[in-house]
Amino acid sequence: MSVLIVLVIVSVIVAGCFLAAFIWSVRKGQYDDDYAPSVRILFDDTVSTEDKNPN
Amino acid sequence: MQLEQSTLTTHVAEPPVTGKRETFFYDNAIVSNFAIATIIWGVVGMLGGLYVAFELVFPKVLNVGPWFNFGRLRPLHTNAVIFAFVGNGIFMGYYYSIQRLLKSRMWSDKLSKIHFWGWQAIIVAAAITLPLGITTSKEYAELEWPIDIAITVIWVIFGWNMFATILKRRERHLYVAVWFYIATFITVAVLHVVNSIEIPVSFFKSYPVYAGVQDALVQWWYGHNAVAFFLTTPYLGLMYYFMPKAANRPVYSYKLSIIHFWALIFLYIWAGPHHLLYTALPNWAQSLGIVFSFMLIFPSWGGMINGLLTLRGAWDKVRDDVILKFMVVAVTAYGMATFEGPMLSLKTINAVSHFTDWTIAHVHVGGLGWNGMLTFGILYWLIPRIFKTELYSKKLANFHFWIATLGILFWVIPMYWAGFMQSFMWKQFTPSGQLKYQFLETVTFMKPFYAVRGFGGLLFVTGAIVMMYNLFKTIAKGKIVANEQAEAPALVGAYTRHKGEHWHRWIERKPTPLFIATLIVILIGGAVEMIPTFMIKSNVPTIASVKPYTPLELQGRDIYVREGCYLCHSQMVRPFRSETERYGEYSKAGEFIYDHPFQWGSKRTGPDLAREGTGNLKKSNAWHFNHLDDPQSISTGSVMPAYSFLIDDVLDTTTTAAKIRAMQKLGVPYPAGYDKTANQDLVKQADGIAVDLKANGIKVKSDKEIIAVIAYLQRLGTDVTKNKVVVENK
Numbered sequence: 001m002s003v004l005i006v007l008v009i010v011s012v013i014v015a016g017c018f019l020a021a022f023i024w025s026v027r028k029g030q031y032d033d034d035y036a037p038s039v040r041i042l043f044d045d046t047v048s049t050e051d052k053n054p055n
Numbered sequence: 056m057q058l059e060q061s062t063l064t065t066h067v068a069e070p071p072v073t074g075k076r077e078t079f080f081y082d083n084a085i086v087s088n089f090a091i092a093t094i095i096w097g098v099v100g101m102l103g104g105l106y107v108a109f110e111l112v113f114p115k116v117l118n119v120g121p122w123f124n125f126g127r128l129r130p131l132h133t134n135a136v137i138f139a140f141v142g143n144g145i146f147m148g149y150y151y152s153i154q155r156l157l158k159s160r161m162w163s164d165k166l167s168k169i170h171f172w173g174w175q176a177i178i179v180a181a182a183i184t185l186p187l188g189i190t191t192s193k194e195y196a197e198l199e200w201p202i203d204i205a206i207t208v209i210w211v212i213f214g215w216n217m218f219a220t221i222l223k224r225r226e227r228h229l230y231v232a233v234w235f236y237i238a239t240f241i242t243v244a245v246l247h248v249v250n251s252i253e254i255p256v257s258f259f260k261s262y263p264v265y266a267g268v269q270d271a272l273v274q275w276w277y278g279h280n281a282v283a284f285f286l287t288t289p290y291l292g293l294m295y296y297f298m299p300k301a302a303n304r305p306v307y308s309y310k311l312s313i314i315h316f317w318a319l320i321f322l323y324i325w326a327g328p329h330h331l332l333y334t335a336l337p338n339w340a341q342s343l344g345i346v347f348s349f350m351l352i353f354p355s356w357g358g359m360i361n362g363l364l365t366l367r368g369a370w371d372k373v374r375d376d377v378i379l380k381f382m383v384v385a386v387t388a389y390g391m392a393t394f395e396g397p398m399l400s401l402k403t404i405n406a407v408s409h410f411t412d413w414t415i416a417h418v419h420v421g422g423l424g425w426n427g428m429l430t431f432g433i434l435y436w437l438i439p440r441i442f443k444t445e446l447y448s449k450k451l452a453n454f455h456f457w458i459a460t461l462g463i464l465f466w467v468i469p470m471y472w473a474g475f476m477q478s479f480m481w482k483q484f485t486p487s488g489q490l491k492y493q494f495l496e497t498v499t500f501m502k503p504f505y506a507v508r509g510f511g512g513l514l515f516v517t518g519a520i521v522m523m524y525n526l527f528k529t530i531a532k533g534k535i536v537a538n539e540q541a542e543a544p545a546l547v548g549a550y551t552r553h554k555g556e557h558w559h560r561w562i563e564r565k566p567t568p569l570f571i572a573t574l575i576v577i578l579i580g581g582a583v584e585m586i587p588t589f590m591i592k593s594n595v596p597t598i599a600s601v602k603p604y605t606p607l608e609l610q611g612r613d614i615y616v617r618e619g620c621y622l623c624h625s626q627m628v629r630p631f632r633s634e635t636e637r638y639g640e641y642s643k644a645g646e647f648i649y650d651h652p653f654q655w656g657s658k659r660t661g662p663d664l665a666r667e668g669t670g671n672l673k674k675s676n677a678w679h680f681n682h683l684d685d686p687q688s689i690s691t692g693s694v695m696p697a698y699s700f701l702i703d704d705v706l707d708t709t710t711t712a713a714k715i716r717a718m719q720k721l722g723v724p725y726p727a728g729y730d731k732t733a734n735q736d737l738v739k740q741a742d743g744i745a746v747d748l749k750a751n752g753i754k755v756k757s758d759k760e761i762i763a764v765i766a767y768l769q770r771l772g773t774d775v776t777k778n779k780v781v782v783e784n785k
Binding site: 034035038039041042047 | 155231539
């Protein structure tokens with residue numbers, strides 16, 4: 001069952017990398033400006049309420 | 056004015072980063088098509104569910120065989136609600152939101168239309184083939200190979216149109232919902248293709264290339280991810296668009312949505328083995344599945360919390376707005392289902408819950424609550440908008456909300472209770488160490504609960520029909536804005552990375568690297584789990600006495616598959632005393648090496664059949680004949696449909712040669728040239744059974760289908776009891 005050990009190692013490495021990347025990104029404040037897109041979707045670019053021919 | 060303009064420009068240090076303002080039109084016709092399909096298929100799928108629910112209450116009345124038997128209709132219900140109701144719901148919300156998020160019309164109207172009509176054609180094909188018994192028997196992947204190919208083609212068309220639209224978009228940033236759609240497209244494509252690799256025997260019949268334990272792992276890797284990437288990720292995308300829109304507030308935390316997205320897609324792909332705990336699947340694969348299933352609670356709840364907190368400070372709106380009410384119940388149900396999921400993945404809890412109706416209750420919290428209620432909320436929001444009118448009746452919508460919420464409660468509470476009781480009755484011993492309950496006693500115990508569940512379903516369907524009336528009235532009084540005019544600046548110039556920017560921003564702007572990154576993340580998960588199982592032979596110890604099925608048994612097995620017996624009867628004895636006492640020796644991986652497809656099942660409405668031909672469980676041919684003909688005459692209170700038509704239908708032996716050849720191709724060791732002589736063996740074995748039946752006073756010709764089914768049932772489990780030596784492959 002050596003494959004079990006391999007899998008545990010692989011899983012731990014992957015999960016560890018993920019955790020490290022997460023902590024790193026939070027500490028660096030990388031997501032601080034990730035706000036504007038959530039507001040922008042609330043604004044519609046629609047200019048007319050009437051049905052128009054696309055041509 | 057002139058002066059103001061020039062003053063303004065002098066203040067701007069950099070050249071404008073936006074391009075020329077462009078006018079374009081959103082395609083609302085495709086949204087409307089998918090919306091109408093969602094409403095109609097939703098009602099159809101739920102009515103199907105209602106019918107099969109009451110089949111368990113009134114088995115003799117409602118099982119109008121063979122087409123309307125539980126085993127044939129239950130896959131029709133699951134496929135209809137998953138792929139027809141939720142599927143069309145996904146595409147409805149997707150086509151509405153992605154055009155607005157990318158500030159672009161779909162790349163090709165033609166592809167959108169092919170996608171719509173192709174998807175409906177697949178649904179119709181499913182609705183015809185499943186009642187006819189044309190099935191692969193892999194849950195939620197029952198459709199046979201020609202339909203599998205059609206699904207692949209239509210899915211690629213959907214993805215092609217999506218990526219082409221992403222490439223010509225006017226909004227650089229890909230909003231979180233778009234990522235969810237991308238992940239959905241890629242993962243479902245990979246899952247569907249891998250799980251559908253099969254060898255056709257005829258136009259309507261195929262065998263999967265995987266056998267036994269490997270087939271089970273691939274199937275549940277698919278099965279769980281169908282839940283993850285068809286019922287969850289696209290709906291999270293819809294939640295991230297429509298919930299902020301309906302509440303007119305930005306999502307609580309955009310940061311959380313990014314983390315939640317990556318964590319979710321990475322973890323989900325590993326969770327499949329939790330469907331196979333305590334089975335013959337190698338233990339390491341089970342453990343891996345448990346660990347990742349448990350971790351899933353974090354990203355899942357991240358999504359739920361993000362959804363609910365979007366309404367922070369706006370809960371007063373929920374009081375008045377029926378759309379938000381639907382969405383709140385949906386997100387709450389998502390939270391409950393994703394809390395329960397990791398709990399059910401724990402071995403101790405799974406030992407109790409697995410094979411019981413608890414699982415059915417669990418999926419209906421997700422299905423009725425999360426998918427159903429969110430779809431209803433989106434429909435009520437979207438239909439009046441694209442038809443430029445007010446909702447026909449707010450009162451009816453409120454009525455729908457309350458009756459649907461009540462329906463969910465009436466549905467799930469009795470089933471949780473019943474599932475729990477069912478399990479404990481299976482496991483109960485008397486003080487002297489005997490099993491306390493006959494299996495049949497658990498079946499009759501369940502009936503009142505099935506009836507209350509059916510009532511809950513009735514309430515839920517009633518709500519959906521009221522919604523259909525309300526929305527069709529709304530459509531009738533409005534007029535569709537098929538092409539909605541919008542304006543946005545074009546994207547200009549290549550994006551230059553500015554100092555101190557996070558790497559994630561780069562990938563957010565690039566659909567192709569995002570596509571590749573998502574694919575890699577998903578494939579790592581799948582490959583790590585599956586490749587060792589395929590490659591390392593020691594995972595499946597071979598058992599010398601396990602032999603291929605005889606031609607008659609093989610034909611009988613295919614009828615067992617056709618009739619959907621696996622939907623109520625498992626073939627997997629787990630290593631618990633309560634199971635080994637009831638069914639015999641626990642199942643081993645090596646027993647299933649010739650099983651294309653595996654028939655382990657996922658719930659026990661009827662008893663396990665893995666050892667049906669052995670020990671105390673062995674019955675006479677006459678017993679099987681009478682039981683299949685009229686189950687209630689042998690087992691009073693049984694909910695099994697009657698299979699008397701098997702006595703009249705003649706077994707089609709013209710397929711035997713092709714089936715033997717397909718099995719040989721898959722590595723089943725029939726002697727060379729056996730396909731030519733297989734039918735002689737078949738007739739000989741069938742005659743033997745017919746003679747035995749005649750000796751017991753049953754006159755039936757040996758060429759009937761029932762003979763083959765009896766032969767298969769009598770074979771079950773006998774290989775292992777013949778010789779108990781397990782040989783590890785070196």
